[in-house]
Amino acid sequence: MKDVFARLASDFFSTIVFLAVYFATNNVLLATGIAIAGAIAQLVHSRIKGEMLGFMTWASLALVIVLGSATLLTHDLRFVLAKPAIAHFAIGAIMLKRGWMLRYMPPIVVQTIPEYVTLAGYAWAVLMFAIGAGTIAVAATGDIKLWATYVTLVAAGLKIAAFAIQYVLFRIIVTSRLRAAARA
Incomplete structure (x- = not known):
């Protein structure tokens, strides 16, 4: 971590x-x-x-x-304001590669729920595109303080929330599958 x-x-x-x-x-x-x-x-x-x-x-x-x-x-200022949006779009495009997230997961997750990891990878791509679009929308207002707040708090907060949700869901699904396998 x-x-x-x-x-x-x-x-x-x-x-x-x-x-x-x-x-x-x-x-x-x-x-x-x-x-x-x-x-x-x-x-x-x-x-x-x-x-x-x-x-x-x-x-x-x-x-x-x-x-x-x-x-x-x-x-x-539009050039420097565009940088985070371009970065998020590029990251989102990279995340569209099937299974990109598998290499970041612990072996137990990869072995137990690879299909969910793949779906989560696509969800992360959508999140990156949404954050990039939000960055452009906020930059278009011309308010640099609003843009800086969005880039630091909102974009980071969305990623942290998505990570936490993914962690909890993966933990629940892996535990459930392991228990079901032990009973079988």
Whole structure:
């Protein structure tokens, strides 16, 4: 579990940096510049340590550098506001691959309820698309504080709630199936 959160923090490091600086300074351009610097520092750090970056980390770094640079050059906030939506759409598209979630599950879950894991994987894809669409809708209002709140609280809250619901349901279904198998 700790490893999953560490991977997520790594994948979204520059977004976290952007939001922290923005909330502290209320300056989007400064937050964008520091987020770009943080993304580059993350890349350099991983290269020095000889660590391999995952696809999502590379994608996040590329989006931060490209969209952040466009924001700084044009002073148009829409570029940086689009980054989380693009990331959620990309993640959702990846999650449409059948069985993607099986590698993240404990063996007991994979062996007992693989069909539910596959369905949950598709549900996660739908959630990512919905969060991406919500990000665009909120960004379209032009209210950066509302957008920042949505990206940090609503998007994260939905993912945490979905994870908790999935955990409880999987636990109930696995326990039920194991008990039924023991009785048979």
